[in-house]
Amino acid sequence: MTTSPSTPLLSRRNVAAQLAALALSSAVLPLQAQAQTPTALRISSPALPDDWHGKMWTVFKEQLDKTAPGEFDVRINLNGTLFKQGTEPTAMARGNLELATVSAFDLAKLLPAFSIFTAGYILRDPQHLQKVLGGPIGDELYKSVADKLDITILSPLYLGTRQVNLREARSVKTPADLKGLKLRMPGSKEWLFLGEALGATPTPLAFGEVYLGLKTGTIDGQDNPLPTLRAAKFYEVTKQIVLTSHLVDSLFISVANKTWNALSTPQKQKLKAAAVAAAQYNNENRLKEESQLVDYFKQQGLSVTTPDLDAFHRSVQQAYLKSEYAKQWPPGLLERINATK
Ligand code: KDO
Secondary structure, eight states: OOOOTHHHHHHHHHHHHHHHHHHHHHHHHHHHHHHHSOEEEEEEOOOOTTSHHHHHHHHHHHHHHHHSTTTEEEEEEOTTSSSOTTOHHHHHHTTSOSEEEEEHHHHHHHOGGGGGGGSTTSSOSHHHHHHHHTSHHHHHHHHHHHHHHSEEEEEEEEEEEEEEEESSOOOOSSGGGGTTOEEEEOSSHHHHHHHHHTTSEEEEOOGGGHHHHHHHTSSSEEEEEHHHHHHTTGGGGOOEEEEEEEEEEEEEEEEEHHHHHTSOHHHHHHHHHHHHHHHHHHHHHHHHHHHHHHHHHHHTTOEEEOOOHHHHHHHHHHHHHTSHHHHTSOTTHHHHHHHOO
16 A cells, blocks of 8 residues: 555644644633533522612622623522521521621521620721721631631621611610610521610511511611611601611621532632622722711601710620620630720
């Protein structure tokens, strides 16, 4: 058989071409595979769509769509439609949910050290919150959350400073003036204790039922930050806001470890950056709105009053320090929080 002199060259070219094609396909395949099966990120939150910590999830999604196109399938479920308020950490630990905002109250149920952030008048203001939860104290606590609860905290955020909001106006100077008042709180014992520490009769009710509760009078009041009063329209069914500023409240953007551990390092960085951007969007807007809302509520006909804040501080702090909660705070943690400037 005669072979053409060009055959070896051709076949060498063929082999080289095949090898190049192979290398290309193996480099491209994982990307194609990723593009075909984006990681599902279901978000569950009780936030209202018109509240900043509801809107921030769109910021999160848009940022991920830009930085990691086709890698994630972000689905935002607000109004507590996917999981009930407060059940998100368990759903994430069980692998039934990927992302949520969880509160210190939710975490305290499972990790008692966290109850320090459920106690009234510990965090002084939004800046203090940011320094404590965004610094070494936060990092240490997030590590135990990851180890014990199987969820990873991506970013803390400022939910706002909680104020007491009443259906009927009354004179409130000290906690004694709230005696017998049915103050709605979310339904866990940590929340109910806060209501009790304020001097009221705490009444558990889910967030979604508060408007009607205020309208019909099954509750006499509720506590929430001013932007939430606006977004949930509680000002339509209440007559007074008492500026107790009893809790500088936070939430934590969290991801299930099952999801987190399956991500590549660049994906983890992108997810965290998107959470930080979302939190920042929430914080900036919430702070700005908080500073404007007193005037707005007055225009809506509500009376906005300031009680004897020293009396509230003293009474609430004593209630916590005497409680079972304080016994579970790691030694020195309160002092470190107080010393954070
Ligand atoms: C509420 O039910 O009062 C509360 O403010 C508690 C928070 O921890 C958080 O769940 C919040 O509701 C929801 O995100 C709705 O704003």
